[in-house]
Structures are given as C-alpha cells and as structure tokens.
Amino acid sequence: MTKFEALGLDKPLLDAISDLGFESPSEVQEKSIPVLLEKETDLVALAQTGTGKTAAFGFPMIQKIQEESRTTQGLILSPTRELCLQITNELKLYSKYVKGLNVVAIYGGASITEQARQIKRGAQIVVATPGRMKDMIGRRMVDISKIDYCVLDEADEMLNMGFFEDIKDILSNTPKEKLTWLFSATMPKEVATIAKKFMHNPVEITVGSKNAGASTVQHEYYVVGGRDRYAALKRLADANPGIFSVVFCRTKRDTQRVAEKLIEDGYNAGALHGDLSQNQRDLVMNSFRKKQVQMLVATDVAARGIDVDDITHVINYQLPDEIETYTHRSGRTGRAGKSGISMVIITRSELRKIKAIEKKIQQDFLSKQIPDGIEICEIQLYHLANKIKETKINKEIDDYLPAINDVLEGIDRDELIKKIVSVEFTQFYNYYSKSKDLNSQDSGNERGISKGDIPSDGSVRYFINVGERDGYDWMSLKDFLRDTLKLEKEDIYNVDTKDTFSFFNSDAQLTELILQTFTEFKIDGRFINVEVSKSPGGSGGGRGGKKRRGKKGGGYRGGNKSYKGAGKKGGYGKKGGKKKQGFY
Structure with a gap:
C-alpha cells in the first residue's frame, strides 16, 4: 500500500498521483485528507504557502463530488487570477481519470460571457476570484445555492486584499449545511471572524506553529544608511551569482522606480504592480517563470498568488507595514522542501521591527553585512x-x-x-575596487579579519570548491561540513553556496582542524579543497553572536538591452545587451 493509498484515496486519484510522480504526501496533506474524507466537517488548516495545500483540499473534493450530476457542488475562492488558474489546472490533472468532472475558472480580465457559458455546460467545481464571482452572482450567471463544499484558499491574503465584504456576500448565497474548508498561512482577526461566522465547530490543523515562518527559509537583515538602500540591493545581487528573486517594495511608485534602475544598470529585472494591464502582467510573469527575468520587483498585492518553486531569494527592499505580510513575502522562497533566503534591507531606526517579526515567525534573524567591493x-x-x-x-x-x-x-x-x-573582469573591478562600505557603522557587527592574515581569535572565512552544481544548498553543505569535521551545528556559519563553489565561516581556533581535514581530502575520487578566503570577514559580521550567523545568498547580471517597453511600466531587461559593471 502506497502512502497516498493509506490516506483513503480512490484508484482514479491514485493513478493520477502516479502519473504526476508524487511519492509521499506533505504534512498538510497527511493531516487534512483523511479528516476530509472520513468526516463531514468544517476545517481550518494553517500552513505556509508552498506546502501542497491544493492537493490537501483538491483530492477530497474530487473524490466526494458526484460527477454524474451537472450541478455546481464545489466552490473554491482564491485571491488572484494566477492562483485561480493554477488551482484549476492542478485539479484537472488530479481528476484526469474521473470521467465527466468539469472544473471551470472564473476570474477578471477574461470574457465573463464565455465563463458563464462554460458553467452552463456543467461545472461541478468552480474556482473563482471573489470580485468576479460576486459580479457573476449579481448577474445570475452562476448558481452556488446548492454547493456541498466551499474552500477559502489563502484566506488571509484575500482578506488583506480587501475582499472581506465580498467573501461575506458570496458565502451568504451558499447553503448553511455546506462544509467549509479554510486554508491560510496566518490567522489574523478577519480570518477568525470569517471562521466564526460561517463555520461550525471546525477541525483545526496546524502545520508548524501558528503564523510561524517556514523552517526552510533563512532570515537575514542588513543595516544601511537610508540613501544606500539601492546600492545595497545591487551588491546583494552581485554577491550571489545565479540569483532568482522577488524584490518587495511598499508602493507601486517605488516598485517601478527600482525595476527601471535595475534594468538601466544591466540586470534582468521586471516590475509587477497594480498599474499594469493584465497583458503586461502576463508578459512579465511568463518571463519570470522562464527565468528571463531574474529579479522581479513587486508590490505585496501584485505578488500574491505567485507560485514559482525555484525562487532562491526574497529581498525586502522595504519592510511591510504588517508583520503577517512579511510571512507571505518570505514564503515565496524555500518552497517544496527547498532552501531559501529572505533578506531585509533596513535602516537603524527599523531595527526594532526585526525583533517584532522574530517573535511572530518564531525564528531568529541573522545580522549580516553588505559585502565590500573586494569580496564581490x-x-x-x-x-x-x-x-x-x-x-x-x-x-x-x-x-x-x-x-x-x-x-x-x-x-x-x-x-x-x-x-x-x-x-570581462576589469570593468567590474574598476567599479567595485574603490567602493565605500555601505554598512551602518553602528549596526553591531565587526568586520572579520585583515586581508591575508589568519587571526588567533574571531571569525575566519573559507572557500570550498563545491556548490549547487554538486547538489549542495546552504543547509546540506553546513551538515556535510559539520559531520565531516565532527563539530557542533553552531561551529559552522555564514554558509554561502554558489554554482560551483561556496564560502563558510568558523571561529579561528578551528582553522587548523579544518585545513588539516581537507588536505588531500577526496569524495568519489575528487579532491575537495578548502582555503582561507581573501575576504575573511565575509558578509556575516565577523564576531557577531552565533545566534545571528548564517548564510547569505547569490547574483546574476543581465544585459541592459531591453525588450520594447523596458524601463516603462512592466518592462524587463533582455539578456545579451551592453554590459555595465559586471560579467556573466
């Protein structure tokens, strides 16, 4: 019996799961699916984005739907067009062996008459954004008065986007005896209000802790002067070859401005905000998914519903006003069990906010330093x-x-x-060789050690000739080093994995052990070399407390030639144009 069989799923679903290559259910699936199949109950499930929530409610709904009836029996509400379409596509894949089951997506920016026509043909499951669903109910184009199941997916995001009244109006058109399944990353007051008003004694499932951040994400902050925020962003990108990131700004204006500056400076960047047309948004998102855009600058509202598994970094160019919003931002990376990094660029006056976020997400931030020009x-x-x-x-x-x-x-x-x-290197070196230190002088960090010396105390930075191409990320490389050297977890820190090499830090008293261990050290016939780096302080803050030590991440530069519209709303740089201050 497979692990999915043990959850109680029928053969048509198990066959689809086999085709999709799923091997083991995620924690939220393992906890939710048996409950929803065995009990007629409401459910509140708290889990981070990227943990497999669609399958957690999708499999039980498909199994319970009567496909021989053309009546709409299941309604799924999601915050954005992108997420709506993604859920619809996933449900179609899950139900490929269930004959006669139709899933229809309802969202703004597409023909409302065509969507109404699809529903009229018979749609047992409707996936909708709240605004378009309310519109269609008002026009009597859809009937949800007989549904058996209602799912509120990413409930906190929908409410943050101002859909509270819309959701209440939509749910008032559904039967009281229906079952409601609410999935959310956090539980703010508005979500609790919806649960109390429209649900009856729901079973509550929590994956991790309430409102906590994902354990696969490392959180870092960099303290800079207010005028150096953009320069810091560039350095973090340049210090991380291979970056694939979402950069968050608070306003549409800042989002557009930062994206345009990145494009002008030769990066593959794009803007995503509310002033874009749906066509512009689709162009930027398609380019991002294909990794033609490697730094997507976005507002919180516009970025909701982005579901891309390989995002390496989330960069908070500015902190959000609400702590719950930070949880959603950081949840864009470290998805599907992969590791990720959430970076925050702040000024000294914002340091108190880091403490508040730490308390909320129940994880410590690492105090890091913007790398200097020589290190980059x-x-x-x-x-x-x-x-x-x-x-x-x-x-x-x-x-x-x-x-x-x-x-x-x-x-x-x-x-x-x-x-x-x-x-390729000279122009880059000329740009950075005389660059200033961007770190706030009172940020609480010390630079590591002077160039060329190995100290008797403090922190030492090392180079190792293995990286992501060898199958390592910052977590697995840290484990490898700790196990090989027989050290405690805290003895290895500031682990930065690049494509074919990496960096890490340890305390100076371990230097002899580390260099001796990796003398003539082989794995599968290949020498693994470790050397003391020329930039021994790294970006991790020298002798800062070990609680605040860890990995930073990686940058890639694109050409500054751009597609038509680059530097305007939604424009993005095209790889291969004139290079500025860097190489590939």
Whole structure:
C-alpha cells in the first residue's frame, strides 16, 4: 500500500498521483485528507504557502463530488487570477481519470460571457476570484445555492486584499449545511471572524506553529544608511551569482522606480504592480517563470498568488507595514522542501521591527553585512573562472583556430588566462575596487579579519570548491561540513553556496582542524579543497553572536538591452545587451 493509498484515496486519484510522480504526501496533506474524507466537517488548516495545500483540499473534493450530476457542488475562492488558474489546472490533472468532472475558472480580465457559458455546460467545481464571482452572482450567471463544499484558499491574503465584504456576500448565497474548508498561512482577526461566522465547530490543523515562518527559509537583515538602500540591493545581487528573486517594495511608485534602475544598470529585472494591464502582467510573469527575468520587483498585492518553486531569494527592499505580510513575502522562497533566503534591507531606526517579526515567525534573524567591493570581486572572479571551465566548446570555432593562433602567438598560458579573464573582469573591478562600505557603522557587527592574515581569535572565512552544481544548498553543505569535521551545528556559519563553489565561516581556533581535514581530502575520487578566503570577514559580521550567523545568498547580471517597453511600466531587461559593471 502506497502512502497516498493509506490516506483513503480512490484508484482514479491514485493513478493520477502516479502519473504526476508524487511519492509521499506533505504534512498538510497527511493531516487534512483523511479528516476530509472520513468526516463531514468544517476545517481550518494553517500552513505556509508552498506546502501542497491544493492537493490537501483538491483530492477530497474530487473524490466526494458526484460527477454524474451537472450541478455546481464545489466552490473554491482564491485571491488572484494566477492562483485561480493554477488551482484549476492542478485539479484537472488530479481528476484526469474521473470521467465527466468539469472544473471551470472564473476570474477578471477574461470574457465573463464565455465563463458563464462554460458553467452552463456543467461545472461541478468552480474556482473563482471573489470580485468576479460576486459580479457573476449579481448577474445570475452562476448558481452556488446548492454547493456541498466551499474552500477559502489563502484566506488571509484575500482578506488583506480587501475582499472581506465580498467573501461575506458570496458565502451568504451558499447553503448553511455546506462544509467549509479554510486554508491560510496566518490567522489574523478577519480570518477568525470569517471562521466564526460561517463555520461550525471546525477541525483545526496546524502545520508548524501558528503564523510561524517556514523552517526552510533563512532570515537575514542588513543595516544601511537610508540613501544606500539601492546600492545595497545591487551588491546583494552581485554577491550571489545565479540569483532568482522577488524584490518587495511598499508602493507601486517605488516598485517601478527600482525595476527601471535595475534594468538601466544591466540586470534582468521586471516590475509587477497594480498599474499594469493584465497583458503586461502576463508578459512579465511568463518571463519570470522562464527565468528571463531574474529579479522581479513587486508590490505585496501584485505578488500574491505567485507560485514559482525555484525562487532562491526574497529581498525586502522595504519592510511591510504588517508583520503577517512579511510571512507571505518570505514564503515565496524555500518552497517544496527547498532552501531559501529572505533578506531585509533596513535602516537603524527599523531595527526594532526585526525583533517584532522574530517573535511572530518564531525564528531568529541573522545580522549580516553588505559585502565590500573586494569580496564581490572575489566571488565574481571564481564564478567567471568556473563558467569558463564549464563552457561547452563550439566546434564551429575549429575553422578559425589557425587565424586565432596567429593573433595570439607569443602569449604564454598564464598571460593568456589573465587576458581572457580581464576582458570581462576589469570593468567590474574598476567599479567595485574603490567602493565605500555601505554598512551602518553602528549596526553591531565587526568586520572579520585583515586581508591575508589568519587571526588567533574571531571569525575566519573559507572557500570550498563545491556548490549547487554538486547538489549542495546552504543547509546540506553546513551538515556535510559539520559531520565531516565532527563539530557542533553552531561551529559552522555564514554558509554561502554558489554554482560551483561556496564560502563558510568558523571561529579561528578551528582553522587548523579544518585545513588539516581537507588536505588531500577526496569524495568519489575528487579532491575537495578548502582555503582561507581573501575576504575573511565575509558578509556575516565577523564576531557577531552565533545566534545571528548564517548564510547569505547569490547574483546574476543581465544585459541592459531591453525588450520594447523596458524601463516603462512592466518592462524587463533582455539578456545579451551592453554590459555595465559586471560579467556573466
């Protein structure tokens, strides 16, 4: 018996699960599915985004629906068009072996008459955004007076977006005896009010702690001067080759401004906010999913419903007004069991907010420092060297080799390597070599150690020649180092995994042990080398308390040539244009 079979699911659903390649249910699925299949009960489930909530309510609803009847029996309300379409597509995949079951999506920005026509043909399950559903009820285009099941997905997000009255109006058109299943990441007062008014003795399921952040996300903060916020954002991107991130701003104006500046500076960036047309929004989101846009600058409202599993970083360019909103922001990374990093750029006056967020999400923040120019140059130099090493040779070059060899005649190997690297590195180095320290002088951190020296105390930064391409993220590399060196978990910190290499910190008294252990050290015949980094302080704050130590993350630069509309509303940079201050 498979783990999904043990939950009580029927064969058509198990066959679909097999096709999808699901092996084990997530915690929210394991807790919710048996309850919803076995009991006729209301349910409140609190779980972070990216934990598999759609399957948690989707499988039980599909199994309980009478597909031979054309009556609408299930209603699922979700906050955004993107999430509405995603849920609809997932339910269609789950029900592929259930003949006669129709799932219809209702959302704004598309033909209301066509959606009404689809419902009239027979839709046992309707997935809708609150605004369009209320509109269709008002026009009598949909009948939800006989539904058996109602799901409120991402309930806290819907209420944060101002749908409280709409949801109350919609639910007032449904029968009292229906079952209501509420799924939410947090439980603010408005969600509790909805639960109290429209639910009867609901079973409550909590995955993790109420309002807590996901354990796969590491939280970091960087204290800078108010005028250095954008410069800090650029450095965090440049220090992290391979970044794929959402950058959050408070207002539409700031979102557009930051995105435009990033595009001008040569990054693959795009803006996502409420002033975009649906077509512009779709273009930006499609480019983001394809990773043509690698830094998506967004407002909180516009970003709700984004469901992309591979986001490496969430960068809080500005902190949100509500702590619950931070939980949603950080939940965009560290999804589907992967690790992620949530970075916060703050001024000294905002430090008290970090304490409040820590208390709410029940996780500690790491106090980090914006990397200096030399450290970024070192990271980018390793990145370039590895990229050259991993580049596949284009055989079309063979015909031109004699002429190329003539041009390069007389240059020895070392000089040639220096020249090749300098082609892309010099402009980057010139930009950063004389850059100032962006860290607030009173942020509570000390720079690590002076260049070239290994201290007898304090923190030491190391380089190791394994990274993400070898299957490591910051969590698994930290575990590998701790297990190999037989150290405590707190002895290894500030673990930064890049594509083909990484950095980590330890206290100076462990330096001899670490370097000795990794002398002639092999795994599967490959040497694993560890060296003391030229930037020993790292970005982790030297001798800060170990509670506040951990990993920071990675940056990628795109060209500044842009698609038509770049630098305007919703524009995004196109890879391959004129390069500014960096290399690839």
